[in-house]
Amino acid sequence: QKSHKIKNSLVYQDSDKLKNNISAETMLCKQSVTTFTASAFTFLLCIPLASATEYYLATSAAANGDGTSADTPFNDAADAVDSLLPGDTLYLMGIITNPSYDPTFKDTWNGGVNNDHLWIDENTLGLRYVKGTPNARITIKPAPGMESTTVLRGDGSNILRLVGCEYLDVLGLNVHGEVENIPIDTAKKLQFAYRERQDPTVVHYRVPKSYKKYTDIEMLNLSEEELEVFKNLRPFQTGEITRPTYTDTRGIYLTSCYEVTVQNCEVHHMPGGGIRVSKSEYVDVINNHVHNTSRKSFSGTHGIVATDTLDVRGGTRSGQAKYRTRILGNTVHHNYNEIYSWAPGKDFIHPKIDEGKGISLQRNQEWKYGGRILVANNVAYYNGYSGIHNNDGDNVDFFSNTAYMNSYTASVTYDYHNGGGNIGISISDGKDCKIGNNIAVVDTDVGGPAISFMGVNKEAEVNSNIVWGLGTAPLRFDNDVVDVERNTINANPNFEEPPANHYATEFSFAPLSTSPAIGDGKSRFAMDVDYFGDIRDTSNPTIGAIENFPGCLAHGQGMCSSTEDCCSAHVCQGDGICRV
Numbered sequence: 001q002k003s004h005k006i007k008n009s010l011v012y013q014d015s016d017k018l019k020n021n022i023s024a025e026t027m028l029c030k031q032s033v034t035t036f037t038a039s040a041f042t043f044l045l046c047i048p049l050a051s052a053t054e055y056y057l058a059t060s061a062a063a064n065g066d067g068t069s070a071d072t073p074f075n076d077a078a079d080a081v082d083s084l085l086p087g088d089t090l091y092l093m094g095i096i097t098n099p100s101y102d103p104t105f106k107d108t109w110n111g112g113v114n115n116d117h118l119w120i121d122e123n124t125l126g127l128r129y130v131k132g133t134p135n136a137r138i139t140i141k142p143a144p145g146m147e148s149t150t151v152l153r154g155d156g157s158n159i160l161r162l163v164g165c166e167y168l169d170v171l172g173l174n175v176h177g178e179v180e181n182i183p184i185d186t187a188k189k190l191q192f193a194y195r196e197r198q199d200p201t202v203v204h205y206r207v208p209k210s211y212k213k214y215t216d217i218e219m220l221n222l223s224e225e226e227l228e229v230f231k232n233l234r235p236f237q238t239g240e241i242t243r244p245t246y247t248d249t250r251g252i253y254l255t256s257c258y259e260v261t262v263q264n265c266e267v268h269h270m271p272g273g274g275i276r277v278s279k280s281e282y283v284d285v286i287n288n289h290v291h292n293t294s295r296k297s298f299s300g301t302h303g304i305v306a307t308d309t310l311d312v313r314g315g316t317r318s319g320q321a322k323y324r325t326r327i328l329g330n331t332v333h334h335n336y337n338e339i340y341s342w343a344p345g346k347d348f349i350h351p352k353i354d355e356g357k358g359i360s361l362q363r364n365q366e367w368k369y370g371g372r373i374l375v376a377n378n379v380a381y382y383n384g385y386s387g388i389h390n391n392d393g394d395n396v397d398f399f400s401n402t403a404y405m406n407s408y409t410a411s412v413t414y415d416y417h418n419g420g421g422n423i424g425i426s427i428s429d430g431k432d433c434k435i436g437n438n439i440a441v442v443d444t445d446v447g448g449p450a451i452s453f454m455g456v457n458k459e460a461e462v463n464s465n466i467v468w469g470l471g472t473a474p475l476r477f478d479n480d481v482v483d484v485e486r487n488t489i490n491a492n493p494n495f496e497e498p499p500a501n502h503y504a505t506e507f508s509f510a511p512l513s514t515s516p517a518i519g520d521g522k523s524r525f526a527m528d529v530d531y532f533g534d535i536r537d538t539s540n541p542t543i544g545a546i547e548n549f550p551g552c553l554a555h556g557q558g559m560c561s562s563t564e565d566c567c568s569a570h571v572c573q574g575d576g577i578c579r580v
Contacts, residue, residue: 052087052136055080056143057125059096070143077125084127087136091143092173098122098154105155105246106181113193113203118246122156132167134259141171151176158250159270166258170265175251177270179295182247184338187271187296190244191339197242206233206342206349222351230351236344243344247296248272254280258313261286268292273301274335277325281310281371285327293335294384300341300355303332303383307362311371323397324371325364329378329531329545332358334502336384336408353409354421356384364393376400377531379509379545382502384409386422387440394431399525401425402509402545403440404498405470410446412502423448424467429455435462436525439493439509439517439544444471453480460484464522466493466543491516493544510546517543534567553578 056073057080065072067080073093074080080090100120102108109115125140132138142150151174152159159175162168192206207229251267254260257280266289267274274293277283283306290303306325314324337356342349358380364373372395380387380403387403390396405411407423424440427433433456440450450467453460462485469475475490494515496508511517521541530536530547542548552567553560559576560566566578573579 052085053083054089054091055083056091056093057096058093060094081125081127081130084130084138086132086138086167088132089139089141091141091146092125092150092152093143093146094150096124096150096152098124098156098159101153101155103153103178103181106183106186111189113189113244114201117155118190118244119195119200119242120156120245121242122154122245123161124152124154124156124159126158126161127163127165127168129164130162130168131165134167136167137259138165138168139171140169140173142173147172150174153178154249155246156249157245158253160252162252162254162257162260164256165254165260167260168257169261169263170252171261171263173252173265175265175267175270177249177251177268177272177293178246179269179271179292182271182296184296187247187298187339190247191298192342194241194243194344197240200242227351230349231347233347233349235347238345241344243298246271248299248301250274250276250301251290251293252276254278254283256280258282260284263287265289270294271296272299273297273305274303274332276301276305277307277309278305279308279310281313281324283325285325285330287329289331291332291334294356295336295338297337298339298341300337300343302355302357302360302389303335303380304330304359305362306360306364306373308366309364309371309373311366311368314369314371316369320374322370322372323374325373327359327373327375327378328527329376329533330359332378332380332387333382334408336413338413353384353413356409357389357422358383358387358403358406359389360386361390361393361396363391364396367395371395372397374399376527377529377545378402379404379531381405381499381509382408384413386424386426388425388438389422390427390430390433392429393427394433396427396430396433397525398425398433398435398438400437400521400527400530400541400543400545401439402531403438404509405441405443405502407443407446407448408502411443421446421448422452424450424452425465426452427454427456427460431456431459433460434525435460435465437464437521437541437543439466439468441468441470441493441498442475444469444473444475446471447473447476449476449478449481451481451485452478456480458484461486463487464520464525464543465489466491466517468492487520487522489516489520489543493517509544511542511544511548513548515542515548518548534570 055067058073061075064075067074250272251270252275255278259282261284263286270293274290294301340353376399378401383406387406424442464487466489494512496510499507519540521543526538526541531545536547549567560572563572570578
């Protein structure tokens with residue numbers, strides 16, 4: 001077997017060891033800091049915590065039990081959530097759905113846009129102000145032995161919604177949206193529809209009802225007269241209108257949360273965004289597999305979003321504690337928009353798909369105590385636009401990521417070249433931003449650079465990144481980036497087995513022994529561990545998400561006969577695999 005295969009499935013690593021040195025089972029942490037390497041970046045040691053009470057939820061159960069065993073689960077999600085106290089664990093069982101969930105809706109719907117099912121404001125699992133404590137965190141995860149059969153489904157506003165929650169961990173969930181059940185014609189039919197809250201019985205359209213002409217992606221070359229329908233629109237106030245939820249369902253959505261972890265989840269086939277974190281502080285999004293989200297949405301969303309991050313309660317801290325949001329070790333791919341978006345508060349519509357990024361930071365500029373955001377060790381590929389992007393955000397660090405061919409919309413959807421735009425790692429308006437030890441590979445025929453800036457001040461640091469282009473055109477460089485970059489390597493990163501095409505399902509972004517990435521990273525940007533959770537060489541780190549270990553076996557790199565075959569800090573286990 002190849003040593004570092006990435007597979008498009010929920011289980012993409014050994015189940016007994018999570019990346020970034022944080023266990024999903026019993027080691028729930030954020031209590032103290034490791035010092036096991038000399039790296040500038042340390043991850044948090046974890047302290048085992050005993051659950052006060054274990055509850056069970058199965059919405060398909062025939063009766064609503066007391067929830068205290070797998071034989072007597074709650075079947076009402078609200079009852080389960082209301083029971084949670086600090087230290088408790090909520091185990092999910094089987095298919096968990098919102099009350100009105102209808103997997104056959106597409107076959108029974110008569111096409112009426114005023115059908116209430118298209119507008120239901122429901123969550124599959126909603127938690128409001130559910131709070132653990134620093135020493136007694138609340139945990140939500142699949143029941144033991146049911147990890148592969150427990151799935152959260154939904155066709156309302158959100159599948160998992162957290163508001164005002166604290167000291168809580170969401171672990172190992174399979175969150176599956178309705179993309180496969182929503183034809184593109186349905187998404188187009190609902191694209192411009194809205195209701196006014198004052199009279200929710202009437203459906204209005206943002207553009208004239210002859211909208212079909214303007215939703216076909218082939219209709220890009222509109223005349224000035226045709227473009228008038230998208231201009232001089234009346235901006236709506238916040239909350240003035242509602243839009244269909246059916247084609248905009250989000251996966252996991254956090255608002256106003258503190259000390260919350262979303263880890264080792266698969267969030268996929270969402271009509272709307274995948275994982276969204278808003279107005280929160282100390283949230284970790286770690287080791288998740290986010291794919292095929294944002295596809296039917298009219299709101300221009302992305303795979304993983306962190307927006308309006310707070311810097312209120314943390315005070316002045318150093319090391320990892322300065323990061324108010326950490327997005328680490330995620331696999332993010334094929335998140336793209338199939339229709340173009342419109343924002344209610346704007347007076348215009350841009351009739352072209354220009355959203356659908358992998359990881360997107362937005363409006364993170366309110367830093368009271370010097371807090372920062374860390375995006376590291378992620379692998380982002382074949383997203384609609386940028387694999388990793390920052391918009392209107394200060395104090396952002398992009399370290400040790402691998403971004404590959406993130407121009408799905410221009411390269412595949414439109415088959416449309418010379419589009420430019422952000423298709424690699426990008427920043428649009430930001431202060432004190434750092435991009436270090438990353439690999440960015442782009443489709444040169446699209447026309448965008450591998451690393452791009454717009455409105456970024458000269459304080460930005462761009463150092464020790466590898467950029468490379470695939471295509472017939474030469475790789476383009478951003479002049480604003482060229483002004484500040486140092487030690488950029490324009491060379492083939494020599495991946496072990498890059499994807500053969502955009503629908504490849506098994507490949508490897510690990511560097512070959514001939515890769516220019518090996519040993520050329522900067523220590524100050526190096527994480528203690530890599531994408532697979534293996535300890536990095538922090539003195540001479542490899543550039544990109546995956547470390548290279550010459551001369552010894554690390555996690556998954558072939559079979560070992562004894563610990564002597566393994567790299568430092570690894571042990572040869574009984575199954576012949578070296579693990580930390």
